[in-house]
Amino acid sequence: MSSDPVLVLDDLSIALATISGEVPVVEHLSFSVAQGSTIALVGESGCGKSMTALAIMNLLPQGFRCSGGRILLESEDVVAATPSRRRALRGNRMSMIFQEPMTALNPVFTVGEQIAEALRAHQNLGRRAAAARALDMLRAVQIPAAENRIKAYPHQLSGGMRQRVMIAIALACRPKLLIADEPTTALDVTVQAQVFDLLARLQEEMSTAIILITHDLGAVADIADDVAVLYAGRCIEQGATRVVMEQPLHPYTAGLMVCVPHLQPGVMAARHRLLAEIPGMVPPLGQRPTICAFSDRCTRVGNDCLSEPQPPLFTLAPTQAVACLHPLQRETTA
Ligand SMILES: Nc1ncnc2c1ncn2[C@@H]1O[C@H](COP(=O)(O)OP(=O)(O)OP(=O)(O)O)[C@@H](O)[C@H]1O
Ligand SMILES: [Mg+2]
Known part of the structure; x- marks a missing residue:
């Protein structure tokens, strides 16, 4: 197993x-994901999680661009890659599953055809070999009676099944990196848990590196090795999931964790808790201040927060970094 990060x-x-010039969407974001490990990106709506995912996939919508820094997939610069190289990277070495499988799947092709198509496009498999692998993948994502369902059209499947098909397509070519952008929000709670379990199991089998974007902090606690908390386009806290969730240092992270019961080792404490409501709103694009963007909602705000530029991330514990002038105190556990 390579020890170099996948991403x-x-x-x-x-x-x-x-029309009034370029506005920052995401700023100075750094993290890495190792083979077989998961990083979760969390934070309120509009903080830049999906744009980060789309930048990695080289699928930013028109008008957006990577304005600084680098994205390295197995040491290869993704942003500098030629268009044909980018297409080759997508699907083969990285892939993404989206929130709403009904819009991502093509209604006029059977699910078997759609999985096979991914394999034929990226791996030069013949028709027969691709069909056989498609069936294997449907079984791998635990679709019952896969031999029959392979001939089904997306509308003939339940939401949970469709999301499993999306996972089958995304993992068909055994990518090194999988980005899951809110993969379960369209599903009901029991099915959500099954989809997260399935992702974790397939990850173990394939050693996939995963970037998980979710509002489900219970799933983060359960699945993610590391977590990066974004606020208004910046990472304000980052580190090992258990450490960050048990002892958040940034007041914003602490606010998010309020409704998550104390996480005990090995216990899935809060699977279905969602991000807590913190009074106030994230500043919109183009109106982000140069001072800490959370200062107007922060209970620990000091005069320096209102005069000094947004502080960069600094490391406060071996596996935890925070961007705050007045972080919470770490409890001493020894
Ligand atoms: N097509 C677009 N055109 C203009 N602005 C956009 C577009 N898509 C997103 N934005 C803006 O870009 C910023 C980052 O959006 P992004 O979709 O990355 O947020 P997010 O963290 O994924 O939020 P959510 O939790 O709602 O999915 C937001 O301010 C959003 O309003
Ligand atoms: Mg999003």
């Missing part, structure tokens, strides 16, 4: 062109 984001910034 490295090095000081990534993303900007959006507007």
